[in-house]
């Protein structure tokens with residue numbers, strides 16, 4: 001196995017594109033190094049992207065935020081402008097692991113590891129985030145929802161690296177929130193995760209919504225029926241009930257030691273209702 | 287596999303070492319540099335026994351490659367006391383009997399030190415959340431939390 005730490009994205013993509021057999025990008029390493037401990041893990045090349053300029057920065061632009069692929073979760077929480085704009089994305093990223101994990105883990109690593117239970121992914125999808133993908137023949141923008149294709153699988157081609165996550169500038173009166181269920185209060189994998197992003201008009205009516213579910217299917221699910229259920233409302237009880245039901249109906253979970261199909265399906269509805277109420281308040285609704 | 291030359295700063299000393307690409311920082315500290323204070327519990331990021339501070343942030347050294355230490359500043363438990371003078375956290379851990387077997391202790395101390403650097407006056411809840419990635423099989427955690435609170439008060443100059 002070789003370890004390389006290139007200082008340009010071009011060199012990094014060239015290394016991966018030309019690589020022998022098995023190669024991996026290294027960001028925070030909190031998934032990759034755990035996998036490396038397995039006896040059956042094999043890699044010919046590890047490309048550490050953290051020395052590439054721009055990787056460790058969050059930049060606010062006219063269009064929103066550019067989050068470099070090397071930014072650890074804890075640094076998102078330290079960025080007050082980002083917290084004000086996308087509190088749900090930041091709270092989701094801050095649920096990943098312990099303090100020690102937070103100092104290293106990245107949202108891009110969370111996305112590319114492609115676990116169905118990845119905490120930051122539903123929040124990024126609800127926020128309408130875009131992945132900026134660098135490859136041997138240039139860069140392309142891909143909606144975050146189109147990156148994972150199933151457990152452990154992504155749509156990235158050989159030689160491609162996500163260099164940044166782009167979060168749009170939120171419209172006026174926009175709020176987002178993420179909630180997950182785990183059996184303890186810290187350090188566990190989501191049994192269900194729900195992210196809601198709402199935009200209101202001046203009288204508090206929802207005019208745009210995105211609702212995304214994690215850990216209840218092979219990949220993150222964007223629930224259009226849930227968004228339709230809340231648009232035009234002020235989250236009255238009947239609307240919240242319809243939101244819950246559409247989220248539960250969208251679930252296609254597995255049974256495992258963390259939760260049964262019935263439990264996950266029901267909890268998705270409950271969390272959707274609560275996350276929607278938080279998002280509504282954050283958007284300025286009363 | 288070819289060796290990688292790494293230059294780093296550990297506990298204020300310039301340190302150079304050679305490592306294999308798949309060696310972790312934890313392996314390097316213990317096996318190559320003789321810094322045995324950093325412990326290995328799980329090797330997979332779950333227990334915090336291997337906690338060290340890298341560029342000011344507490345991390346699991348079992349989830350950092352040795353090669354990644356290039357150009358970084360690393361603090362381990364060996365650098366915590368000032369000569370024979372213990373750090374207030376170390377003293378308070380002893381006073382409060384916040385350790386039994388001691389395997390988890392260096393990790394707790396590094397994590398608690400990093401906490402008090404960003405938050406000199408944490409609440410009990412904040413301490414418990416911050417230390418949630420450090421596991422202890424012996425103490426039941428209460429004494430650890432009290433030792434951290436007491437050390438924080440001393441560092442703030444409120445008690446001795």
Ligand SMILES: Cc1cc2nc3c(=O)[nH]c(=O)nc-3n(C[C@H](O)[C@H](O)[C@H](O)COP(=O)(O)OP(=O)(O)OC[C@H]3O[C@@H](n4cnc5c(N)ncnc54)[C@H](O)[C@@H]3O)c2cc1C
Nearest residue numbers: 025027028029030031032097106109110112118119162331
């Ligand atoms: C103790 C512990 C607790 C955890 N708790 C949680 C939790 O609560 N919730 C949760 O969601 N996850 C959790 N995780 C998993 C992990 O921490 C997260 O998935 C984290 O976000 C991964 O980010 P990373 O930067 O460390 O990824 P890495 O390990 O560096 O990379 C992960 C994968 O993505 C690929 N990759 C990384 N960056 C890029 C890129 N820029 N372009 C293309 N591919 C890339 C890597 O090759 C690798 O396959 C936990 C892990 C541990 C060890």
Ligand code: FES
Nearest residue numbers: 327328329334348
């Ligand atoms: S040995 Fe590193 S976290 Fe357990």
Ligand code: FES
Nearest residue numbers: 386387422423424
């Ligand atoms: S004192 Fe034994 S594990 Fe904590």
